[in-house]
Structures are given as C-alpha cells and as structure tokens.
Amino acid sequence: MEQLYIGADIGGTTVKLAFIKDDGSIVEKWEIPTNTESEGKSIPTDISQSIDEKLKERNIHKEAIMGIGAGAPGFVDTSSGFIHEAVNIGWKNFDFGSHLEELTGFPVWVDNDANLAALGENWLGAGKGCTELIAVTLGTGVGGGIIANGNVLNGANGTAAELGHVTVVPVGGVPCNCGKTGCLETVSSATGIVRKAKEIARSYPDSLLQTLLKNGELTAKDVFDAADDGDEAAEKVIHEVTDVLGMAIANMAIAINPEKIVVGGGVSKAGTQLLAPLEKAYRKYALKRTAEASNFGIAELGNDAGVIGGAYLVKKNK
Structure with missing residues (x-):
C-alpha cells in the first residue's frame, strides 16, 4: 500500500488540502472555505469531514495515511499544535493539533504557515x-x-x-x-x-x-x-x-x-x-x-x- 501524506494550509479565506506521495508529487488537491465564524471553532471539523469525503471518493484506505501536516497563520506551539493566536482566523489559545488528531484519528503536526512554505520550497522548490x-x-x-x-x-x-x-x-x-x-x-x-x-x-x-x-x-x-x-x-x-x-x-x-x-x-x-x-x-x-x-x-x-x-x-x- 502506497504511503500518503496530507498537507493542510489554513488561510483566512480558504483551507488548501492535498494528498501527497512520498516523493512530493500531488495525488489530489482541493480547497474548502475557512469558516471564521464563532472564532473559527468549526475549522477542525470541516477539515476532518472534507478529508473523510475525499478518502471515500478516491477509495483510499485510512491505513495509507501517514499523518497530517498543517500550517496556520499565527503563533504555533509546534510540540503540541496549540495555536496561541491566529488573528485572521479568530483563534486564540486554541488546541488545534489535538482537536484535529482526535477528529481524524491521524497523527498531526502543526507549524506556522510561512514555515511550511519554507519547508516546501526547501524540499522541492527554489530552495531545494x-x-x-x-x-x-x-x-x-x-x-x-x-x-x-x-x-x-x-x-x-x-x-x-x-x-x-x-x-x-x-x-x-x-x-x-x-x-x-x-x-x-x-x-x-x-x-x-x-x-x-x-x-x-x-x-x-x-x-x-x-x-x-x-x-x-x-x-x-x-x-x-x-x-x-x-x-x-x-x-x-x-x-x-x-x-x-x-x-x-x-x-x-x-x-x-x-x-x-x-x-x-x-x-x-x-x-x-x-x-x-x-x-x-x-x-x-x-x-x-x-x-x-x-x-x-x-x-x-x-x-x-x-x-x-x-x-x-x-x-x-x-
């Protein structure tokens, strides 16, 4: 069974999501709206439900997913995925990583969105x-x-x-x-x-x-x-x-x-x-x-x- 990673890039307007192979090639990418109402509380649920739907749609077994790497525009405790503040989304002292892990059943790692962009460019882009x-x-x-x-x-x-x-x-x-x-x-x-x-x-x-x-x-x-x-x-x-x-x-x-x-x-x-x-x-x-x-x-x-x-x-x- 081919291993896949899930990338999630959370912005103020949309959440970009993708299934990605071990070599970095994208199997599928899609977007969902970022619901910032009620201080963005529904975002982890929205992400989880969207991933579930895509897994079923593409007939991908959950065992193939190695985890989720998520980026958020704010101050992130990378050891726990705890978001101290993400102004554009409405999060303040929000336990995003643990919440998303609990909802999806996948291990989750979280970092600042600009750090993830740097990692991406360093792996496969201009800073390879x-x-x-x-x-x-x-x-x-x-x-x-x-x-x-x-x-x-x-x-x-x-x-x-x-x-x-x-x-x-x-x-x-x-x-x-x-x-x-x-x-x-x-x-x-x-x-x-x-x-x-x-x-x-x-x-x-x-x-x-x-x-x-x-x-x-x-x-x-x-x-x-x-x-x-x-x-x-x-x-x-x-x-x-x-x-x-x-x-x-x-x-x-x-x-x-x-x-x-x-x-x-x-x-x-x-x-x-x-x-x-x-x-x-x-x-x-x-x-x-x-x-x-x-x-x-x-x-x-x-x-x-x-x-x-x-x-x-x-x-x-x-």
Missing part, C-alpha cells in the same frame, strides 16, 4: 537542497520562514522568523495587527505598498498613481504596472518598499548566513521588477561576505508550497 534558507512571503501581510542547518527554526515559543514584525519605523509607524507599530508588514506587504503609494501620490499630482486613485481602488499590482510604464511616483514607491525590505532581510541574514533567499506570495508575481531592486538593497545593507554567499530567487511552488511543506513535516517527523 539548501541547508541555510530564508523564505519571505509577501501578501496581505509579510511572512518569514528560516531553514538553518537543514531544519526549520521555531524558537523558544514559536515566534522565530516572524520577519513581518521586525520594527522598521521606530517612531510614528502605522499600527500593525500584532499590536505593535511600524512593523515591516505595514510597509512591504501588498497593503503596505498601497498605503505608501497613496502617501507618495500626493506629491505627484500628475502621476499615474494619482489618476488610478481618482478612478477607484489602487492595488499593489497597479503600482508595479505604473512603474513598468515609467511612472516616477510608482518607481519611488517600489524603491522605498524594497529598500526597507532589503535592509530587514540583510539584518536577518547576519544570524544564519543563508545560501538562498526565496521570495513568494502574491506580490512576488512582479518577478524581476521586485527582485532586482530588492536584491540591490539587500547587497547594500548586508555584510559583504554574507551577501557573497546568498542567491535570490522567486518561489517556485506557488500556492502548493504550504501543502507540500505540510507533507514534508509529516515525512520528517514520522
């Missing part, structure tokens, strides 16, 4: 085979995952590599969902890029950004598109955002001396338009010898990074 890796996820927020000596770093209480919450604006910064102000997430996320664009557009009344703002909502993609068209205001936004992000990554790189820095998430779809100024900023701020060892790359696994990382979490712990 690296023993020292920094993975940065740029989306609505900023996530971070670190592989050091071949293992994901969790820290004393599960908050290692929370790159999005490095303070980059010490005074007068924008409030962050974490409760602090001036976090990297408030500057270099998709939300932060739009905020910065609105701020800079005020000084450029004839810019494309100002025109876009007058016509409706502005997105991070709009900013990159405007910069691609040579809009000075948009170019200034991207320069400032990547400069701050490059400095934050350079400071984190001092700790682990990475051989690869992988950038993923929705904002990374800008490709070299993001990567080129980001790498330039990183090399400006990084210790020269640290920078010499590092290569940059765009994440290769896309939306599958989390479920693949989840499968690997089971594989390495089983």
Whole structure:
C-alpha cells in the first residue's frame, strides 16, 4: 500500500488540502472555505469531514495515511499544535493539533504557515537542497520562514522568523495587527505598498498613481504596472518598499548566513521588477561576505508550497 501524506494550509479565506506521495508529487488537491465564524471553532471539523469525503471518493484506505501536516497563520506551539493566536482566523489559545488528531484519528503536526512554505520550497522548490534558507512571503501581510542547518527554526515559543514584525519605523509607524507599530508588514506587504503609494501620490499630482486613485481602488499590482510604464511616483514607491525590505532581510541574514533567499506570495508575481531592486538593497545593507554567499530567487511552488511543506513535516517527523 502506497504511503500518503496530507498537507493542510489554513488561510483566512480558504483551507488548501492535498494528498501527497512520498516523493512530493500531488495525488489530489482541493480547497474548502475557512469558516471564521464563532472564532473559527468549526475549522477542525470541516477539515476532518472534507478529508473523510475525499478518502471515500478516491477509495483510499485510512491505513495509507501517514499523518497530517498543517500550517496556520499565527503563533504555533509546534510540540503540541496549540495555536496561541491566529488573528485572521479568530483563534486564540486554541488546541488545534489535538482537536484535529482526535477528529481524524491521524497523527498531526502543526507549524506556522510561512514555515511550511519554507519547508516546501526547501524540499522541492527554489530552495531545494539548501541547508541555510530564508523564505519571505509577501501578501496581505509579510511572512518569514528560516531553514538553518537543514531544519526549520521555531524558537523558544514559536515566534522565530516572524520577519513581518521586525520594527522598521521606530517612531510614528502605522499600527500593525500584532499590536505593535511600524512593523515591516505595514510597509512591504501588498497593503503596505498601497498605503505608501497613496502617501507618495500626493506629491505627484500628475502621476499615474494619482489618476488610478481618482478612478477607484489602487492595488499593489497597479503600482508595479505604473512603474513598468515609467511612472516616477510608482518607481519611488517600489524603491522605498524594497529598500526597507532589503535592509530587514540583510539584518536577518547576519544570524544564519543563508545560501538562498526565496521570495513568494502574491506580490512576488512582479518577478524581476521586485527582485532586482530588492536584491540591490539587500547587497547594500548586508555584510559583504554574507551577501557573497546568498542567491535570490522567486518561489517556485506557488500556492502548493504550504501543502507540500505540510507533507514534508509529516515525512520528517514520522
């Protein structure tokens, strides 16, 4: 009987699920809505029921399942799967791992979603085979995952590599969902890029950004598109955002001396338009010898990074 792993990537809108083989190939992947009502209490039940249905649908015996590797966007106690807080889902002091294990009958391992994305990229993606890796996820927020000596770093209480919450604006910064102000997430996320664009557009009344703002909502993609068209205001936004992000990554790189820095998430779809100024900023701020060892790359696994990382979490712990 072929062994299978289940990867679960829990986001604020959907839960991505997949059956994955030992070599990392995906047998089937699917999504279910994330029910955040009543502080997300029904999510473990929803996951369990969905897995049950898929197992029956594909005629897969439960004995074939080696376990579930799940990622959650919050502070996770990896030894127990206890979620201290996951703001976007509504969990606070939620015993997710034990609950899901009890419902499914499968062993469950839980980690932060950005850590799972890092594991996935390290196993089969842009960081394949690296023993020292920094993975940065740029989306609505900023996530971070670190592989050091071949293992994901969790820290004393599960908050290692929370790159999005490095303070980059010490005074007068924008409030962050974490409760602090001036976090990297408030500057270099998709939300932060739009905020910065609105701020800079005020000084450029004839810019494309100002025109876009007058016509409706502005997105991070709009900013990159405007910069691609040579809009000075948009170019200034991207320069400032990547400069701050490059400095934050350079400071984190001092700790682990990475051989690869992988950038993923929705904002990374800008490709070299993001990567080129980001790498330039990183090399400006990084210790020269640290920078010499590092290569940059765009994440290769896309939306599958989390479920693949989840499968690997089971594989390495089983």
